[in-house]
Amino acid sequence: MGKIRFGLYGYGKVAHLHAKAIAASGNASLVSICGRDPDKAGAFARSWGIEARSSAAEMADRDKVQAVIVTTPHPLHAAHAIECLEAGLNVIVEKPMALKVADCDAMVSAARSRKLSLGVISQRRWYPSTIRIKRAIEKxxxxxxxxxxxxxxGWRDQAYYNSDPWRGTWEHEGGGVIVNQAPHQLDLLSWFMGPVSGVSGSWINANHPYIKVDDSAVATVHFANGGLGSVFVSNSQKPGIYAKVYIHGSSGASAGVQTDGGAMFIAGMSGVLEPPYNDLWTIPGQEKMLDGWKREDASYFSRIDPTWHFFSLQIDDFASALAEGRKPLVTGEDGREAVKIIEGIYESAKIGRTVFY
Structure with missing residues (x-):
């Protein structure tokens, strides 16, 4: 079987990174794009030598597209993913999968009923440092x-929020730090800990008067295995300090990763300043391995472009899964877990009590 033919739904900054990722993939090729503004879609298409279409159905019909990556603003993810699925296309949707768990359920149902694959962009699962934690848990x-x-x-300044008209609004972004910057770390938390069963949280806008949404939030997450999670996320610390995920087990051992360091990556606007690395590891007999791993990971990152390389690895897996008739490593059901936390924080803050799933 040849390369899987991909289309893009949406032409914003992150779409260009996905185009680079597909170009580097051994299992995928980019053939077309669609979006609501034909001029912008056409400009994107010309820059990448692909076709511009008016809909997912047209990409499927005219370009024989097999899979689509949805990169539109968060509140549109569910509608656009379902449009693609109804056109018979497999779908990878950018994070977060949706803003409501009910929308995730509708997306999963649409994929299942048509025997199509549905995935969610979770490229940090391909970091060597996060894979180490997952393997340690599995062992x-x-x-x-x-x-x-x-x-x-983290930190986001006014220039960032002014860079796109949808940023910093409930209507067009769906929230702030909770829906935009935190989903990758929330995904890792649920990947490591398992299904989410309840969320209690609150949010504030600490120092961004020019936006209407949250810039900081705290939450407690309940997991089906009886565990608990602590979430502390903020875009209010200049110039951006770090993002970390830590896991502590019943054995008394702990493992952690700094996924982001310094001023954090902004798709299409900045680079990745520091390689992710394991900064906590107390598993007996392995405590002294951190320095070696950090050197290995720094060397690896020096040889790639981390702004799109890990997208490419996930796209490769999704394309391979289609060719092999298996599930991708990240499914819609997986992406739904992070949305439980996102929805749960906003809803529990609104009603003043824990939201259970």
Missing amino acids: GDLGIPLLGQVIIL
Whole structure:
């Protein structure tokens, strides 16, 4: 079977990174794009030597597209993903999968009913440092993962929010740090800890008077295995400090990763300043491996472009899964777990009590 023919739905900054990722993939090729503004879609298409179409159905019919990456603003993810699925196309949707769990359920149902694949962009699962934690959990080195932490101390300035008209609004972005910067770390938390069963959280706007949404939030997450998670995320710390995910197991051992360091990556606007690395590891007999791993990971990152390389690895897996008739490594059901946390924070803040799933 030849390369899987991909289309893009949406032509914003992150779409260009996905185009680079597909170009580097051994299993995928980019053939067309669609979006609501034909001029912008046409300009994108010309820059990449592909076709511009008016809809997912037209991409499927005229370009024989097999899979689409949805890169439109967050509130549109569900509608656009379902449009693609109804056109018979497999779908990878950018993070977050949607803003509501009910929308995730509708997306999963649309894929299942048509025997199509649905995935969610979660490229940090391909970091060597996060894979180490997942493998340690699977091997039982931590015992049962019972306590998890997400800490994001980031920064976004007014120029960032002015860079696109949809940023910083409930209507067009769907929220702030919770829906835009935190989903990758929330995804890792649920990947490590398992299904989410409840969320209690609150949010504030600490120092961004020019936006209407949250820039900081805290939450407690309940997991089906009886574990708890602590979430502390903020875009209010100049110039951006770090993002970390820590897991503590029933054995007393802990493992952690700094996924982002310094001023954090902005798709299409900045680079990745620091390689992610394991900064906590107390598994007996492995405590002294951190320095070696950090050198290995720094060397690896020096040889790639981390702004799109890990997209390419996930796209490769999705394309391979289609060719092999298996599930991709990240499914719609997986992406739904992070949305539970996102929805749960906003809803529990609104009603003043824990939201259970």
